[in-house]
Amino acid sequence: MKTASPFLELESGPRVDVTWDGELLSLPKGSNLAAALLAAGVDVFRHTPVSNAPRAPFCMMGACFDCLVEIDGMTRQACMLEVTEGMVITRPQEIGAHANET
Numbered sequence: 001m002k003t004a005s006p007f008l009e010l011e012s013g014p015r016v017d018v019t020w021d022g023e024l025l026s027l028p029k030g031s032n033l034a035a036a037l038l039a040a041g042v043d044v045f046r047h048t049p050v051s052n053a054p055r056a057p058f059c060m061m062g063a064c065f066d067c068l069v070e071i072d073g074m075t076r077q078a079c080m081l082e083v084t085e086g087m088v089i090t091r092p093q094e095i096g097a098h099a100n101e102t
């Protein structure tokens, strides 16, 4: 279990290419995915289903679910994953988005 801040490891080590919503990003291999995406300038990871409010990582420990992303068709918590070569990451399908709009 890593106990140091996930942001401390972002400047060291080799980088790998991943895709975020169709955009190619170079992120530190093995770093925390949520921290790496934030450092790369991604500031909206998902939207809430009812109000469509933007969300981004908050707790960085798997509790808040504000870091949800979709990887290979599965919705995952970015703060619980490490960056690996070739990840294809998108915002999760927003089922129920705008449910209370008419």
Ligand code: FES
Pocket: 034, 056, 057, 058, 059, 060, 061, 062, 063, 064, 065, 066, 067, 068, 077, 078, 079, 080
């Ligand atoms: S940032 Fe809270 S669960 Fe990932």
